[in-house]
Amino acid sequence: MTTINLPDADVPELSGTVNLADLEALGRARLDRNALEYYASGANDEVTLRANREGFRAIRLRPRVLVDVSNVDVRTEVLGLPLACPVGIAPSAFHGLAHETAERGTARAAASAGSLMTLSTFSNTPIEDVARDAVGRLWFQLYPYTDREASADLVRRAEAAGARALVVTVDAPFVGRREPNERHRFALPPHLGVPNAGSREHLARMESESGSQLVNYFQGLVDKAFTWADLAWLRSVTTLPIVLKGILTAEDALLAAEHGAHVWVSNHGGRQLDTAVSSIEALPEVVEAVEGRVEVYLDGGVTRGTDVLKAVALGARAVFLGRAALWGLAAGGEAGVRRTLDLLQDELRLALALCGKQNIGQVGRDLVRL
Numbered sequence: 020m021t022t023i024n025l026p027d028a029d030v031p032e033l034s035g036t037v038n039l040a041d042l043e044a045l046g047r048a049r050l051d052r053n054a055l056e057y058y059a060s061g062a063n064d065e066v067t068l069r070a071n072r073e074g075f076r077a078i079r080l081r082p083r084v085l086v087d088v089s090n091v092d093v094r095t096e097v098l099g100l101p102l103a104c105p106v107g108i109a110p111s112a113f114h115g116l117a118h119e120t121a122e123r124g125t126a127r128a129a130a131s132a133g134s135l136m137t138l139s140t141f142s143n144t145p146i147e148d149v150a151r152d153a154v155g156r157l158w159f160q161l162y163p164y165t166d167r168e169a170s171a172d173l174v175r176r177a178e179a180a181g182a183r184a185l186v187v188t189v190d191a192p193f194v195g196r197r198e199p200n201e202r203h204r205f206a207l208p209p210h211l212g213v214p215n216a217g218s219r220e221h222l223a224r225m226e227s228e229s230g231s232q233l234v235n236y237f238q239g240l241v242d243k244a245f246t247w248a249d250l251a252w253l254r255s256v257t258t259l260p261i262v263l264k265g266i267l268t269a270e271d272a273l274l275a276a277e278h279g280a281h282v283w284v285s286n287h288g289g290r291q292l293d294t295a296v297s298s299i300e301a302l303p304e305v306v307e308a309v310e311g312r313v314e315v316y317l318d319g320g321v322t323r324g325t326d327v328l329k330a331v332a333l334g335a336r337a338v339f340l341g342r343a344a345l346w347g348l349a350a351g352g353e354a355g356v357r358r359t360l361d362l363l364q365d366e367l368r369l370a371l372a373l374c375g376k377q378n379i380g381q382v383g384r385d386l387v388r389l
């Protein structure tokens with residue numbers, strides 16, 4: 020168990036931010052090139068990275084009027100957990116690059132905002148420490164390792180620490196080529212460890228002349244032969260609900276539902292297969308395929324309350340923030356992530372009212388024109 024001081028971030032600039040773009044600018048300005056390129060980049064030409072944002076902008080809202088919107092309610096539930104609004108935090112590796120509080124700052128913000136944090140296998144902080152700060156508002160993301168026992172151990176630790184779901188990332192048997200990271204040989208600074216993934220000594224041994232040491236390290240750990248059939252093994256090591264993250268087609272959504280898994284529509288923030296379909300474009304066929312049998316979530320390009328509304332209208336139970344949470348963390352630690360969540364919730368509440376809806380349950384397909 021790590022005991023670190025978690026200073027209350029006193030960041031006066033935060034109060035001047037009015038949207039997530041302001042927080043992104045603040046966060047980016049505080050990062051060095053190594054961290055900035057790791058967080059910001061997408062794969063190859065970054066076509067999918069851009070498409071995630073553009074996909075939201077291309078959808079138009081169909082507001083209704085003369086509805087009593089003096090009180091709007093943006094609360095919802097995911098897998099039985101009440102959320103202040105349908106926004107959680109997606110798993111992302113290495114929060115220590117953004118802020119000294121690392122994943123603990125993010126977890127505290129998620130907990131205090133009534134949100135939910137998904138902790139990456141590749142965190143800089145042990146699961147148990149993050150779980151304490153997340154106070155029940157935690158899911159754990161798993162990259163299944165070739166070493167089954169090591170994977171099972173991680174899953175058991177997450178479950179024992181209080182994680183409420185296991186998110187299995189299925190779109191990254193290999194790491195996509197984020198070319199700025201290759202060009203400048205992205206590396207973890209020496210003070211940051213990867214406590215759920217192996218020792219720094221192991222990391223150092225994986226160093227190679229070509230490409231990033233971490234890509235090699237990752238590729239050595241992750242099981243590239245993991246298939247639908249292996250979900251039965253995962254079921255045998257946990258009673259947690261299983262969510263498959265990285266689904267983009269009706270065919271895979273159907274398989275997921277048949278295997279009793281919830282579906283997280285994602286293209287990994289455009290970091291894996293470039294020119295893959297944007298998340299919001301993929302959502303309707305996924306929702307149609309699962310026919311309400313399992314919950315559907317989405318991430319990729321969410322930066323506005325209207326994005327959240329559009330995803331919910333198209334059938335997502337909740338959306339998750341990848342980079343937006345990292346920019347908030349870089350901008351001001353826990354307070355920066357909290358500001359990110361608060362601004363988005365305010366935008367969502369306003370958008371809901373301006374659409375003539377009183378609560379999230381009233382948001383349906385009729386609200387959008389594709």
Ligand SMILES: Cc1cc2nc3c(=O)[nH]c(=O)nc-3n(C[C@H](O)[C@H](O)[C@H](O)COP(=O)(O)O)c2cc1C
Nearest residue numbers: 058109110111112139188287288318319320341342
């Ligand atoms: C810096 C960074 C690290 C990430 N690390 C992980 C990870 O460890 N596991 C995972 O499943 N997804 C990871 N992702 C993908 C996110 O969970 C999410 O799918 C994506 O960031 C959503 O897109 P957005 O950044 O536009 O919100 C990472 C994304 C970023 C930007």
Ligand SMILES: CCCCCCC(=O)C(=O)O
Nearest residue numbers: 112141194233234237290
């Ligand atoms: C540098 C390799 C780490 C890959 C694991 C984190 C991740 O999913 C990402 O998108 O980055």
